[in-house]
Amino acid sequence: MTYIIQGETGPWEVVIGLEVHAQVISNAKLFSGASTTFGAGPNTQVAFLDCGMPGMLPTINAECVYQAVKTGLGLNAIINRRSVFDRKNYFYADLPLGYQISQFAHPIVGEGTIILDLKDGTSREVGIERLHLEIDAGKSMHDQHPTKSFIDLNRAGVALMEIVSKPDMRSPEEAGAYLKKLRAILRYLGTCDGNMDEGSMRADVNVSVRHPGEPLRTRCEIKNVNSVRFVMQAVEIEAARHIEVYEAGGIIEQETRLFDANKGETRPMRSKEFAHDYRYFPDPDLLPLELTEDFIAQIKSSLPELPDAKKARFIGDYGLSPYDAGVMVAEKETAAFFEAAADGHDAKTAANWVMGDLFAALNRTGRDITDSPVKPENIGKLVDLIKNDTISGRIAKDVFEIMVETGEAPDTIVEEKGLKQVTNTGAIEKVVDEVIAANPEKAEEVRGGKEKLLGWFVGQAMKASQGKANPGILNEMIKKKLLG
Amino acid sequence: MSLDKATVRKIGFLARLEIPEDDLEGLAHELNGILGWVEQLSQVNTEGVAPLASVSEMKLFWREDTVTDGGMPEKVLANAPDAMDGYFLVPKVVE
Amino acid sequence: MTDLTSLTLAGVRDGLAKRDFTAVEMTEAYLSAMDAHKGLNAFIVTCPDVALDRAKASDARRAKGEARGPMDGAPVAIKDLFCTEGVQTTAASKILEGFKPCYESTVSGKLKDAGAVMLGKTNLDEFAMGSANITSAYGNVISPWTAENDATPLVPGGSSGGSAAAVAVRLCVAATGTDTGGSIRQPAAFTGIVGLKPTYGRCSRWGIVAFASSLDQAGPMTRTVEDAAIMLQAMAGFDAKDSTSAKVALPDFAKALSGDIRGLKVGIPKEYRPDGLNSEIAALWDQGITWLKDAGATVVDISLPHTDKALATYYIIAPAEASSNLARHDGVRYGLRVEDGGNLDEMYMKTRAKGFGKEVKRRILIGTYVLSAGYYDAYYLKAQKVRALIAGDFREAFKTVDVILTPTAPSDPFPVEGGAKVDPITMYLNDGFTVPASLAGVPALSLPGGLSQKGLPLGLQLIGRPFDEETILRVAQVMEAAAGFDAVPTLLRGGK
Ligand SMILES: [Mg+2]
Numbered sequence A: 001m002t003y004i005i006q007g008e009t010g011p012w013e014v015v016i017g018l019e020v021h022a023q024v025i026s027n028a029k030l031f032s033g034a035s036t037t038f039g040a041g042p043n044t045q046v047a048f049l050d051c052g053m054p055g056m057l058p059t060i061n062a063e064c065v066y067q068a069v070k071t072g073l074g075l076n077a078i079i080n081r082r083s084v085f086d087r088k089n090y091f092y093a094d095l096p097l098g099y100q101i102s103q104f105a106h107p108i109v110g111e112g113t114i115i116l117d118l119k120d121g122t123s124r125e126v127g128i129e130r131l132h133l134e135i136d137a138g139k140s141m142h143d144q145h146p147t148k149s150f151i152d153l154n155r156a157g158v159a160l161m162e163i164v165s166k167p168d169m170r171s172p173e174e175a176g177a178y179l180k181k182l183r184a185i186l187r188y189l190g191t192c193d194g195n196m197d198e199g200s201m202r203a204d205v206n207v208s209v210r211h212p213g214e215p216l217r218t219r220c221e222i223k224n225v226n227s228v229r230f231v232m233q234a235v236e237i238e239a240a241r242h243i244e245v246y247e248a249g250g251i252i253e254q255e256t257r258l259f260d261a262n263k264g265e266t267r268p269m270r271s272k273e274f275a276h277d278y279r280y281f282p283d284p285d286l287l288p289l290e291l292t293e294d295f296i297a298q299i300k301s302s303l304p305e306l307p308d309a310k311k312a313r314f315i316g317d318y319g320l321s322p323y324d325a326g327v328m329v330a331e332k333e334t335a336a337f338f339e340a341a342a343d344g345h346d347a348k349t350a351a352n353w354v355m356g357d358l359f360a361a362l363n364r365t366g367r368d369i370t371d372s373p374v375k376p377e378n379i380g381k382l383v384d385l386i387k388n389d390t391i392s393g394r395i396a397k398d399v400f401e402i403m404v405e406t407g408e409a410p411d412t413i414v415e416e417k418g419l420k421q422v423t424n425t426g427a428i429e430k431v432v433d434e435v436i437a438a439n440p441e442k443a444e445e446v447r448g449g450k451e452k453l454l455g456w457f458v459g460q461a462m463k464a465s466q467g468k469a470n471p472g473i474l475n476e477m478i479k480k481k482l483l484g
Numbered sequence B: 001m002s003l004d005k006a007t008v009r010k011i012g013f014l015a016r017l018e019i020p021e022d023d024l025e026g027l028a029h030e031l032n033g034i035l036g037w038v039e040q041l042s043q044v045n046t047e048g049v050a051p052l053a054s055v056s057e058m059k060l061f062w063r064e065d066t067v068t069d070g071g072m073p074e075k076v077l078a079n080a081p082d083a084m085d086g087y088f089l090v091p092k093v094v095e
Numbered sequence C: 001m002t003d004l005t006s007l008t009l010a011g012v013r014d015g016l017a018k019r020d021f022t023a024v025e026m027t028e029a030y031l032s033a034m035d036a037h038k039g040l041n042a043f044i045v046t047c048p049d050v051a052l053d054r055a056k057a058s059d060a061r062r063a064k065g066e067a068r069g070p071m072d073g074a075p076v077a078i079k080d081l082f083c084t085e086g087v088q089t090t091a092a093s094k095i096l097e098g099f100k101p102c103y104e105s106t107v108s109g110k111l112k113d114a115g116a117v118m119l120g121k122t123n124l125d126e127f128a129m130g131s132a133n134i135t136s137a138y139g140n141v142i143s144p145w146t147a148e149n150d151a152t153p154l155v156p157g158g159s160s161g162g163s164a165a166a167v168a169v170r171l172c173v174a175a176t177g178t179d180t181g182g183s184i185r186q187p188a189a190f191t192g193i194v195g196l197k198p199t200y201g202r203c204s205r206w207g208i209v210a211f212a213s214s215l216d217q218a219g220p221m222t223r224t225v226e227d228a229a230i231m232l233q234a235m236a237g238f239d240a241k242d243s244t245s246a247k248v249a250l251p252d253f254a255k256a257l258s259g260d261i262r263g264l265k266v267g268i269p270k271e272y273r274p275d276g277l278n279s280e281i282a283a284l285w286d287q288g289i290t291w292l293k294d295a296g297a298t299v300v301d302i303s304l305p306h307t308d309k310a311l312a313t314y315y316i317i318a319p320a321e322a323s324s325n326l327a328r329h330d331g332v333r334y335g336l337r338v339e340d341g342g343n344l345d346e347m348y349m350k351t352r353a354k355g356f357g358k359e360v361k362r363r364i365l366i367g368t369y370v371l372s373a374g375y376y377d378a379y380y381l382k383a384q385k386v387r388a389l390i391a392g393d394f395r396e397a398f399k400t401v402d403v404i405l406t407p408t409a410p411s412d413p414f415p416v417e418g419g420a421k422v423d424p425i426t427m428y429l430n431d432g433f434t435v436p437a438s439l440a441g442v443p444a445l446s447l448p449g450g451l452s453q454k455g456l457p458l459g460l461q462l463i464g465r466p467f468d469e470e471t472i473l474r475v476a477q478v479m480e481a482a483a484g485f486d487a488v489p490t491l492l493r494g495g496k
């Protein structure tokens, strides 16, 4: 499903690359001992280094190195045994040191790959260019005061992983899928909580367009887009802008832009008007970061099962379709719930209940799968009750609704409400006889050849049995009685 | 390579140093003098020499991931030229 | 009481131990000496109250038999580049005027814990950028020395000029200095005292206002070699807060002073004897060689081929690092702010233009330029490569010799007036003999060797292997004995 925009000058293709800043899960900051927890009072989580006091020096947090390597391995990437921290020099109110400690020439992680699962069930590989460690800046607030901006440095110094993709994406959907998948992998690994509202994951989106087959044209970087939906919108809007400019005979300047969701537009960043010259050089306060084989091997051995592997297993072991499997592994909590539900039961049916009735119920009640009123093992039980004819599919629906309300186990519900299917022929024959006896002339019509009335009798009998009669037996019985 | 007034102005901006127009000429001259003098390094053959960033031969010391710092906003703000409600204040930045 | 101030650190240690005097008496003696010599402008701030409190505490400890060793009760001065909790720290810059750190640098903290009494913060070249102490925003430091029958004020050297003058003229028993390209050794030579720049990484840089991170190193400035050993002991050691601090064992430096250097190999690098080397300096150097031979050392001619490129290398690397290190002085979180309704960039530009002096601005601009796009390789990267060659020179030399002897400075102290006039490069040339060891990160010490014809102190420099301060201290003490240098600054003569 290629995404092509038809312009007056012909078809246009969009070329997209993402730079994602993912906040590393760690207790303390990358180079200081201050806390990283979100939402504390202004400047309460600031060490003297984080506010750039004279003479303060950085010391590296081992956990952040561990997390970066773990992430690199999760992205099937090359881990560089030796990486170097550089200073990226520029002035800004929330950059207390006057430089950002980052990795420029020698990042900790090199090339890797990520596999996108697309709506049509197909998948597509996107290249990872690099991953490097760097520190976050503080927060500036511009609307607290008529003439001042307020600076809070709690975030200054928090460890970030900047994950740079290759320009391999060709549609808004792919860009969205990339961000979703990357987020899933980071959350499976436990190296970033992926919480985009709190800014622990931000994307810089690089967009350019070209006629298919052309070399790459000038790209623009849209900074700090903070949701999957916005990324997709930004790509669409920016691509359209480029095409409009080109087709009006204009040229696109390479620049960084801001995405305005409300106005539905991107615009150049004011503060970035001046040409930057970051003057990168190795930070003389730090030494090269060297990793041993053991260190890397030990992390490799501790990696959890990641979405792609899980998806393959769900297809193989549980016979799920690629699409269903993709849906199931998208969130690690969903995958865990499904496995608990499917374990020892008919997995495909379990999958249908989870993706169908359960997701619907969760949406309805606005609840999360982690606090689902229906426990996974109860979905397993429900599946069994259907399989062994204890209840019919129709009754199962009612039982599930009760499960959602009460959280009770299906077998209990079936017992209490006496919803067990009736398979006892004697009992069913009794009901059938009563219905026939009560409708002699209709019975005659059937005998006279009006067989379509058989269904009517079945319905009446099923109603008389409060839906509990085994449909198979009931049908046979009525045929036998009326047609002999 | 000799730098002119324009370059000095640009460097001055990168370094956030206000340089009076009248000083640009003199500074350019002075800086050219120094740069001309350090040019002598081009005479040194550094073929295949690895740049030395630090003389330290130590391994980078890795810190444990425990919160050992922060929680002292009053000290962080103690020397601030302008602060309010626990924040540093700067001239309003228009984004 | 004034003769109390003529005691060495070792003398103070012994006198306090023997209860000949108290730390408070000692401190009061120095405080009055400081008053008497305010004119030298050696201190930016004095802290008599802090000093007397610490002195009292020291005496109290001693009374309880809990004295903390040789530094306990010793009145010292701290270069105003070390952040000191609650005591103004300016780096001699207007941009840090009034800045009172809420933390104590590791080195000054170690001295404090060892019981040392801080008398005040000594003057220096702004951000330690200078060799004459004429770039301080708080005024020049005047050397306590003047030439024979010529009262022209002379420079004490720099950047640790305040510490050097204070130690020389007995305003403290010892002082801390920092050395990036010679800022401990050259002023020590100019004022007739001992100055030791330890191996890079020996003393923590945490809490020292940064100039050039890959070069900065703190060290002791004292009146004797033994004192240098005692004070270094208290200043040095691994610090987990400084990633470049060295995790190496700390020897007992005083124990190294055996007086025996027989069989020791001393290298004499020919590159330090350029054509037109000041004949007095050359003569003193030869004198030093003789002293070493007489003491049984073997003298070997060596070569450090890239010596003549050290200065140019230094004046790329140091400004480059400084341009980045000084970026944090932006008027946002501490120090000077110049705000007149302009936007953030205007505030930065005005604040830094007003807050930094001429030399600092000059180096920031040079540093910014050599790191900027298109010039990085030609300047900074090239300098790093030449630095590797210079370090290699020393590594080679130390395969055959144990220590290297050179002059400390190319001339004797010059007038403050002249200093202000000379162009930057001529001023930079003062560091020609000290910069190579800084670039190589090896330890180096300057000791007084004698007087020039004008009656001004001249220094000799001993350079050692990485983390072998012991050998240079041992050799230095032997030379100290041979030199018998007992000249005191002009200001102290005639019993003043
Ligand atoms: Mg980026």
Ligand SMILES: [Zn+2]
Pocket: A021, A134, A162
């Ligand atoms: Zn980044």
